[in-house]
Amino acid sequence: MKILLVGAGGVGDAFAKIIVRRSFYELIVVSDYDLRRAERTVASISAKHGEDVSARFKAVQIDASDPERVAAVALEHGATHVMNAVEPKFVSSIFAGSLAAGADYVDMAMSMSKPHPTDPLAQTGVKLGDEQFAQAADWENTGRLALVGMGVEPGLSDVFARYASDHLFSEIDELGTRDGANLIVRDENGNEIFAPSFSIWTTIEECLNPPVIFERDRGWFTTAPFSEPEMFDFPEGIGPVECVNVEHEEVLLMPRWLEAKRVTFKYGLGEEFIGVLKTLHLLGLDSVEPVRVRAAAGSAMVAPRDVVAACLPDPASIGPRMTGKTCAGVWVTGLGLDGAPREVYLYHVSDNEWTMKEYDAQCVVWQTALNPVIALELLAGGEWGGVGVLGPEAFDAKPFLELMQAPEPAGYGQSWGFQDRLRG
Amino acid sequence: MKILLVGAGGVGDAFAKIIVRRSFYELIVVSDYDLRRAERTVASISAKHGEDVSARFKAVQIDASDPERVAAVALEHGATHVMNAVEPKFVSSIFAGSLAAGADYVDMAMSMSKPHPTDPLAQTGVKLGDEQFAQAADWENTGRLALVGMGVEPGLSDVFARYASDHLFSEIDELGTRDGANLIVRDENGNEIFAPSFSIWTTIEECLNPPVIFERDRGWFTTAPFSEPEMFDFPEGIGPVECVNVEHEEVLLMPRWLEAKRVTFKYGLGEEFIGVLKTLHLLGLDSVEPVRVRAAAGSAMVAPRDVVAACLPDPASIGPRMTGKTCAGVWVTGLGLDGAPREVYLYHVSDNEWTMKEYDAQCVVWQTALNPVIALELLAGGEWGGVGVLGPEAFDAKPFLELMQAPEPAGYGQSWGFQDRLRG
Structure with a gap:
């Protein structure tokens, strides 16, 4: 698995700091509009984990608003997966760029909504994710997966x-x-x-x-x-x-x-x-x-x-x-x-x-970034798999929660809670 | 009395619309950084009151931030009084320009304050008007009057x-x-x-x-x-x-x-x-x-x-x-x-x-502009007079309130109220 990470802001940086401890991939290309931000993320990984580990990381510049540029960077580095970690206004262009490059796609927020033109406080207009689901057939037909809304919430x-x-x-x-x-x-x-x-x-x-x-x-x-x-x-x-x-x-x-x-x-x-x-x-x-x-x-x-x-x-x-x-x-x-x-x-x-x-x-930002790393590990290992535009609930929850909870280094050592509550 | 009005914004425009109904002066020079605003004020007076009346009004350009320019415009038109109707940040320059031109001065807000450097929520620093009162001797020595804070509040x-x-x-x-x-x-x-x-x-x-x-x-x-x-x-x-x-x-x-x-x-x-x-x-x-x-x-x-x-x-x-x-x-x-x-x-x-x-x-803005017009009429008629930097309370209140309340055309037809209240 080779992952193009788009965005080295708070969530992107945390994603890199979490995934560096795992071994299920060969390459993480950390990209940002501001190359210095991407370089800062890679440098902090290198400082903490040494150059052997950070050799799996590369910092590059990208313009997330341009689908062709996203596709070009993905192809240049042979990315099998594109991880979108920028503001939701760039969902459309990264989504399109990934499909064009033949890469699977993961995001943590979906394409934006537009209010109903005349009755916005009662009826939906364009809903969150509508634009992505409208293209589901393109992903199915090419056998590629877009796993959407895979942060903490949604995710x-x-x-x-x-x-x-x-x-x-x-x-x-x-x-x-x-x-x-x-x-x-x-x-x-x-x-x-x-x-x-x-x-x-x-x-x-x-x-x-x-x-x-x-x-x-x-x-x-x-x-x-x-x-x-x-x-x-x-x-x-x-x-x-x-x-x-x-x-x-x-x-x-x-x-x-x-x-x-x-x-x-x-x-x-x-x-x-x-x-x-x-x-x-x-x-x-x-x-x-x-x-x-x-x-x-x-x-x-x-x-x-x-x-x-x-x-x-x-x-x-x-x-x-x-x-x-x-x-x-x-x-x-x-x-x-x-x-x-x-x-x-x-x-x-x-x-x-x-x-x-x-x-x-x-x-x-750490809690947001944790979940796509776990999902990518499940996809890499074959526990999760599918084609088309799918949400996290399309996959079996059990392996996810088990991997999350298992102690390091096998799992992520993150316990999750369960409260039985009386109904009011 | 010849008045240089500095500023044809909301308050300056209302000042002109109020004073046009009075006859105690020979000339109002309406000035603004944006000449079109000054011209618009004069045009609206001309449209409502006719050209005979508006002949006493002139529109000119001015830079209120430059004391020399204020003095030059005042001298060019033989202004006896400068009426400051712009934001308080221009008080210093208009105040200095008026003194340099040997004109009396009226404003509706005073020179700005600066908070106390270390204890701003308990002690005063530079207070409102301090800068103007510090120059009182210059006004007294030249026999000129600066009537400060003469809008509605202060005023x-x-x-x-x-x-x-x-x-x-x-x-x-x-x-x-x-x-x-x-x-x-x-x-x-x-x-x-x-x-x-x-x-x-x-x-x-x-x-x-x-x-x-x-x-x-x-x-x-x-x-x-x-x-x-x-x-x-x-x-x-x-x-x-x-x-x-x-x-x-x-x-x-x-x-x-x-x-x-x-x-x-x-x-x-x-x-x-x-x-x-x-x-x-x-x-x-x-x-x-x-x-x-x-x-x-x-x-x-x-x-x-x-x-x-x-x-x-x-x-x-x-x-x-x-x-x-x-x-x-x-x-x-x-x-x-x-x-x-x-x-x-x-x-x-x-x-x-x-x-x-x-x-x-x-x-x-109308209520703000009303009061300096009344004050100028009292100064023109000799009911009010003085030299130095003086606030409205330095003058006898009775003629002001009488002129304000008297019906038009002798007065301004503005009744004021008086409530006797029980103490709580």
Whole structure:
């Protein structure tokens, strides 16, 4: 297996730091628009693991917005797999470039949605991933696999859902992905600061788009942003966090392979973050349409959302100043195998102190990057396989969770949690 | 009297529209950095009042940041008075240019403050107006007058304070300027939108600087932004609005001429606006330090605060879509002339519907521009006079309030209100 990694930002860098400990591949080509970022990732691997290990890594420049360039780089290095680790706006071009190069493809976020033109808060328009699923036949016909939504959420959450469906429930009422954290970032003086642990650009996109919900009797539909707030009690000391509906891939993926009356995604944004997002929207600062602003040289056209991102600390840089844990999981309700009501929460917790010490990566990007590495190892070993455009729940969850949990060096030493909860 | 008006933005334009109805002067030179703006103001006067009237108005170009250029334009037109109607960052240069030209000077906001370098939330640094008062001797020695802070707040508020001190109280506990409104702006479809009625740039500056408070036993000191929130009940249907401490000129002006135990300024920002300002600060979007942002042509350096301003509607343009009233006034507590506890609120209300119909100006800028016109008429008639750097409270309030209240054409037909309130 030869992997072209597109993007050496927070998640791409963590992907490289995780996969370097494994041996199922021959080559990782670390590519970025900014060659120095790719080189920095390879240099950090070389410094930690020595040149023998880092010989399997190469740093190259790439333009992810250009499918031909993606295909050319993939072909040049004989990539068998393309791993997309950049912002979702580049999904289309990397997806097309991979197919053109005859490489399998993995991503962690799917092609973007467009709101319904006249009724955006009730009906779906172009849904997340629609563009990719529309091309499924091209992938099937060439015998290639596109494994989409294979990060932590979507990704591990979908694996958990498949596991619950196969092994824990005879009938499912709701597959509810629930994500919450108790992360705190401090400045040099120890004062708490506002510093999102994930790309603010992507967070704005997913939180301000109308959230999508699936119901078996209704199909997919949308609601107003931040709808149906609910306090969800997260495990391992994180505690209760206010969660709201957010547009997310799980809701589009799970119903394609799993039976459930309802599929939702709620994100534990917390009151402060919701307030910030609402204010950005109120002032038009979430917009990606450029506005004219006075600049050093007369004036410039800039997108307000890019300015917001430029004002905040780079999520990749905040690890050393962050404390706390993040939890990703799926809350499943329905009837157990015995036909009795059942409610479980399947989850994985990532502790920033541990990921920083072990991997020099902050916990949110590390947790995201872990899962595609495991999936690629299963694909390399033949435990997973398929053609077409497939989500994580299209594959057997058991080998994934076993490999994840097995101690190093055989597995990844990552235990996952299971709570049986009483229904309210 | 020949007046050089510097600035034909919202307030300057309203100043011209108000003064055109009066006859105490020979010439108004309307100047702006953008000559077209000055010409537009003169053209609108000509269209409404005819060419005979507008013959007393001239439009010229000026660079308000250059004291020599200000002096040259003043001398060229034989200006006896310079009226500063631009952003406070140009106070220094216009102030110097007026003195150099031997003209009297009027402004509506004073030279800017600088926070205390090490203890900004408790101690004052350079205070509002310090730079101007430091030059008082130059004005006294040349026999010229600089009347500073002569808008509505500061301005009319200071006139009210002088009136209360002279005619209503034997001893004053607090002179508390209180400003509140119930203005609403709608978009083309009638939906309420977020659109501040005054420059967001200036609003951020005054609201996020540490507010200053005066106490007789302590002198001037500062607090954290948005301190001491209080619900203040505004008259004429506006009702209760949450007010917080804000840095404002009244607190620096009133103690120089009036006796009071405490002087404060509170602005009825309301909960939503306070939330917006806090969020802008939290995210660093209030900053005037340029950040690098990707732009059409590679990247650009832009100040986040300029981007916020660019995303919002121009306050000068929202008048037609705005409804409601704004109220400026001073709440005074202490002992009445009879020695018994007394509490009064002296105020002036400006109704947007009326100012749009009568003056084609939105109510906030119109109310600001009204007061320097009245003051100039008093100076022209000799009812007011003096040399040096003086605030509005250095002059007798009675002729001002009488001229303001007298029906047109003798006066300005603007009644002001007076509420006797019980102390809580």
